[in-house]
Amino acid sequence: MAIESHHITVSGLNVEVVRKDIKNLHLGVYPPHGRVRVAVPLLVTDEAVRLAVIEKLPWIRRQQMKFQNQPRQSQREMVNAESHYYLGQRYRLRVTERPGAAMVAVNAVTYLDLFVRPGTTQEQRGEILSKWYRVQLKLLILPLLEKWQSVLAVQVAAWVVKKMKTKWGSCNPSSRRILFNLELVKKPEQCLEYIVVHELAHLVHRTHGEEFIAMMDTHLPHWRMTRELLNSMPLGHDEWGPGSYLEE
Incomplete structure (x- = not known):
């Protein structure tokens, strides 16, 4: 502290x-x-x-x-043809108003379809998409955690997906709790894997010292390239503070 x-x-x-x-x-x-x-x-x-x-x-x-x-997105208005990202791919939003439950669907490599009830506000549309992103990210994280906890011989007590303005991920070695930034769902899958390994490695080595770097080099040899990729991709509208992985 x-x-x-x-x-x-x-x-x-x-x-x-x-x-x-x-x-x-x-x-x-x-x-x-x-x-x-x-x-x-x-x-x-x-x-x-x-x-x-x-x-x-x-x-x-x-x-x-x-x-x-670095490119930055303007504030999203949740309208047709607006750009949105999922797993590193840019999609055009296609909003369809219809009765029934709201849902989101990926249409090939072009559209992100958002189905909403008539009269749904911009804020409500954004929340629907955010909830979908959260579910998708959790589904992606689960197998990665299972894989890398076994490889690194560590065990997480709890993990959470959270909107964060300061970090891609965070680990509390004392409580063995990990936070993952919701924005990771918009980045390529190798970036998510890098963050999973990075945070799990902190359960063994608290700081970014030589032993931590050696562990990353051993288990994820191309992690530096992935870090560069992650930190070069478009940032969301929200301002960021401390916590990216551009560290020396």
């Missing part, structure tokens, strides 16, 4: 410094605008943080440029 958080300026960059009871320094660049955050052990000085940031300046600038160039 963080016991101190403050900001310093390094080469014109505003850097958040968070001191925790950890062993290694972790530097991250986060969407949507490339905010820089450094988590450090309790006794690491601000001067040491400055040196670490200066050493990584070229990498930081590259990540910030990626975020600046």
Whole structure:
């Protein structure tokens, strides 16, 4: 748990410094605008943080440029021909008003059909689609958890799908509880698998230290490429805060 958080300026960059009871320094660049955050052990000085940031300046600038160039969706209006994503594929929304229960269906590789009662509002349409996304994501997560819990010899106590503005996923090693961002259902399946493995690995190694990296390298050798793919895809309308996986 963080016991101190403050900001310093390094080469014109505003850097958040968070001191925790950890062993290694972790530097991250986060969407949507490339905010820089450094988590450090309790006794690491601000001067040491400055040196670490200066050493990584070229990498930081590259990540910030990626975020600046990253496409973002405008707020969805839930109308015909609007673009929506599912498993990395872009679909055109096709809204059909009819009596009966609401439902969503994927039509080949072109349309995402949304069937609603006449007079359904934009907000209601969005909630119907969101509920469908949630069900689909849970169905995708289940077999991945079964597979990777066995491979990594770990066991989750609970997991939840949640709308999050800060992270693709989150793990509490103490409670063995994992959160998955609902937005993952819009990304390619390999991105979801990467997040599943990433969060399960935190049940063994709490931080992104050398042992954590070694575990990821062993079990998911191409995880860095998948991370880049995930962090390059369109972000939703909501603003993001700390927690992407662009960490060094």
